[in-house]
Amino acid sequence: MIRQKLAVLVTQALASARNAGVLCSELFPDVVIGTPAQEAHGDFACNIALQLAKPERKSPRQVAESVLLHLQDTDGLIRRAEIAGPGFINFFIAPSAWQQCLPLIEQAGPAYGTTDSGAGRKAQVEFVSANPTGPLHIGHGRGAAIGDVLCRLLAATGWQVTREFYYNDAGAQISNLALSVQARCLGIETDDPRWPADGYQGEYIKEVATAYLAGETVVAGDQQVTASGDPDDLDAIRRFAVAALRREQDQDLQAFDVRFDHYFLESSLYSDGKVEAAVQQMIANGHTYEQEGALWLRTTDFGDDKDRVMRKTDGGYTYFVPDVAYHLDKWQRGFLRVVNEQGADHHSTITRVRAGLQALNAGIPKGWPEYVLHQMVTVMRGGEEVKISKRAGSYVTLRDLIDEVGRDATRFFFVMRRPDSQLVFDIDLAKQQSLDNPVYYIQYAHARICSIFENATEKGAVLPSIEPDAATLALLTSPEELRLIRLLGSLPGVVDEAARDFEPHKIAYYLTELAGQFHSYYNKTKVVTEEQTLTTARLYLLARIRQVLQNALALLGVSAPERM
RNA sequence: GGGCGGUUAGCUCAGCUGGAUAGAGUGUUGGCCUCCGAAGCCAAAGGUCGUUGGUUCGAAUCCAAUACCGCCCGCCA
Numbered sequence: 001m002i003r004q005k006l007a008v009l010v011t012q013a014l015a016s017a018r019n020a021g022v023l024c025s026e027l028f029p030d031v032v033i034g035t036p037a038q039e040a041h042g043d044f045a046c047n048i049a050l051q052l053a054k055p056e057r058k059s060p061r062q063v064a065e066s067v068l069l070h071l072q073d074t075d076g077l078i079r080r081a082e083i084a085g086p087g088f089i090n091f092f093i094a095p096s097a098w099q100q101c102l103p104l105i106e107q108a109g110p111a112y113g114t115t116d117s118g119a120g121r122k123a124q125v126e127f128v129s130a131n132p133t134g135p136l137h138i139g140h141g142r143g144a145a146i147g148d149v150l151c152r153l154l155a156a157t158g159w160q161v162t163r164e165f166y167y168n169d170a171g172a173q174i175s176n177l178a179l180s181v182q183a184r185c186l187g188i189e190t191d192d193p194r195w196p197a198d199g200y201q202g203e204y205i206k207e208v209a210t211a212y213l214a215g216e217t218v219v220a221g222d223q224q225v226t227a228s229g230d231p232d233d234l235d236a237i238r239r240f241a242v243a244a245l246r247r248e249q250d251q252d253l254q255a256f257d258v259r260f261d262h263y264f265l266e267s268s269l270y271s272d273g274k275v276e277a278a279v280q281q282m283i284a285n286g287h288t289y290e291q292e293g294a295l296w297l298r299t300t301d302f303g304d305d306k307d308r309v310m311r312k313t314d315g316g317y318t319y320f321v322p323d324v325a326y327h328l329d330k331w332q333r334g335f336l337r338v339v340n341e342q343g344a345d346h347h348s349t350i351t352r353v354r355a356g357l358q359a360l361n362a363g364i365p366k367g368w369p370e371y372v373l374h375q376m377v378t379v380m381r382g383g384e385e386v387k388i389s390k391r392a393g394s395y396v397t398l399r400d401l402i403d404e405v406g407r408d409a410t411r412f413f414f415v416m417r418r419p420d421s422q423l424v425f426d427i428d429l430a431k432q433q434s435l436d437n438p439v440y441y442i443q444y445a446h447a448r449i450c451s452i453f454e455n456a457t458e459k460g461a462v463l464p465s466i467e468p469d470a471a472t473l474a475l476l477t478s479p480e481e482l483r484l485i486r487l488l489g490s491l492p493g494v495v496d497e498a499a500r501d502f503e504p505h506k507i508a509y510y511l512t513e514l515a516g517q518f519h520s521y522y523n524k525t526k527v528v529t530e531e532q533t534l535t536t537a538r539l540y541l542l543a544r545i546r547q548v549l550q551n552a553l554a555l556l557g558v559s560a561p562e563r564m
Numbered sequence: 565g566g567g568c569g570g571u572u573a574g575c576u577c578a579g580c581u582g583g584a585u586a587g588a589g590u591g592u593u594g595g596c597c598u599c600c601g602a603a604g605c606c607a608a609a610g611g612u613c614g615u616u617g618g619u620u621c622g623a624a625u626c627c628a629a630u631a632c633c634g635c636c637c638g639c640c641a
Binding site for chain 2: 034035036037038041045047050053054060084085086087088131168171172173198292293294296305306308309310311312313314316318319320323343344345346347348349350351373375376416417418420421422424426429433434436437438440441443444445447448451452453454455456459490493494497501505506509512513516519520522523524526527528529563564
């Protein structure tokens with residue numbers, strides 16, 4: 001809030017200096033107020049003089065002096081402003097300006113940190129979208145955590161968000177699933193020559209087969225499927241297996257506190273004729289050709305390195321065709337912004353889907369939809385990498401992870417790195433309830449504040465139930481206190497940036513920083529003292545820290561326990 | 565061969581779209597509880613930002629090469 005005010009003041013000073021004939025540029029670059037790395041350089045710094053030196057044909061320091069001369073600090077925001085180094089303008093903010101931030105944070109309540117950048121426009125995030133051919137593994141877990149936090153971040157920045165899960169229930173992998181379950185029903189082992197070529201070998205296939213033979217009923221989503229128990233009825237096996245695995249995935253996601261507004265079935269694109277319609281449109285627009293018995297899309301017209309087959313010689317469509325139809329449907333549903341969160345191993349689909357959408361000539365922007373790709377996850381246990389082999393069925397499932405290390409730690413670990421970077425998930429570290437573990441470090445700060453409030457109540461301290469007056473707030477003067485307020489005040493900017501850049505880890509880093517500053521402050525400063533007013537002021541600061549910890553943890557879907 | 569991502573302290577990673585003396589956690593070493601939660605705090609040591617050029621007042625950041633690592637490059641999804 002103070003940062004924006006400063007930007008306005010400097011912008012006004014530039015205009016004023018130009019009017020006075022001191023500066024001559026017609027257009028000024030946007031004023032950027034930065035945070036100096038060192039406290040000696042003030043609370044904020046501005047490099048505008050360095051940028052203007054050349055066009056103004058003056059030295060940076062001369063420009064800076066002109067800016068300062070025309071700066072009108074009517075609100076008494078600035079205690080001191082100075083020109084430093086090559087020409088930076090360093091601002092030292094008045095303590096009273098910092099103190100006045102606290103009531104504003106309180107008034108915003110749980111909404112503190114949110115912005116209205118999205119202005120209520122419609123956005124959609126598609127994530128997880130796992131094939132219903134097995135349990136969710138650790139890679140899906142990262143996608144689930146990142147996607148979920150992206151949704152929370154977009155919602156916090158004013159977007160109306162729809163969370164969607166795309167179900168690939170129509171492809172060859174589903175056939176393989178059905179064949180695998182059927183083989184298990186017939187007692188065929190994986191080393192048997194009759195075992196299906198691309199069959200799923202995991203133990204869970206056996207369980208599905210057993211349930212099928214026993215005639216069990218599963219409820220998944222809005223449908224209910226009862227097994228016929230007939231091992232020859234491949235279609236019945238397929239329906240049952242898909243439902244059974246979907247139920248498993250739903251339960252895992254529920255345990256992970258990840259929910260969806262909409263499940264979209266790939267099969268519906270075929271039954272509703274949307275795939276065929278999209279294909280016809282691409283043909284009509286002249287972007288396709290027949291060759292060697294297949295139908296091709298000229299994706300090279302849209303930046304691909306070679307053309308891609310749309311309709312195979314066997315008459316079936318390749319996987320990206322329904323994907324194009326699906327995204328056309330998203331566009332028609334009015335989502336200005338669509339984000340697809342996927343594993344980086346699917347990155348080659350981006351060009352194809354975007355090319356297909358352009359070939360439709362439907363007025364869809366070139367860069368639509370947007371993609372967030374996360375890199376691979378390596379699991380470490382006991383200092384060794386846990387090898388993952390999906391086909392052999394030996395891999396760490398999301399459920400295993402949640403059961404072993406807990407939901408909070410799992411979520412936090414998945415989003416504490418940039419999606420771009422490969423993630424080493426150290427199970428031993430995530431399990432530790434100690435200082436090594438950043439989740440506990442942050443949650444501990446919250447619990448500690450709650451504990452201090454209990455203590456204060458017992459001692460009969462005056463709790464800041466109403467907004468303290470200026471004289472009380474004026475007692476918050478130590479460097480640690482002002483630094484904490486500055487950090488509290490930066491939350492909205494951090495949230496906006498994390499949402500804009502699709503970088504959930506920025507929230508994790510913010511929380512670590514805030515918890516650290518609080519622990520340090522606590523260690524140095526007695527909160528509950530003999531002086532009543534001072535105690536009230538400090539408790540008020542602590543209440544705001546607690547509030548911001550809660551708000552930021554909520555963005556990650558991590559709990560803020562009162563006791564640990 | 566082509567595409568995408570990565571390369572920063574012993575290890576795991578940040579680095580605010582080009583700013584001042586490159587940061588945090590962990591690990592190592594040494595300190596701090598008669599006191600609100602020591603699951604905590606403080607201090608020290610630790611770096612040619614993969615390499616080489618270029619752009620400019622200024623580069624970990626932008627550009628061009630190049631070297632490694634991961635993932636893709638199917639009429640699988």
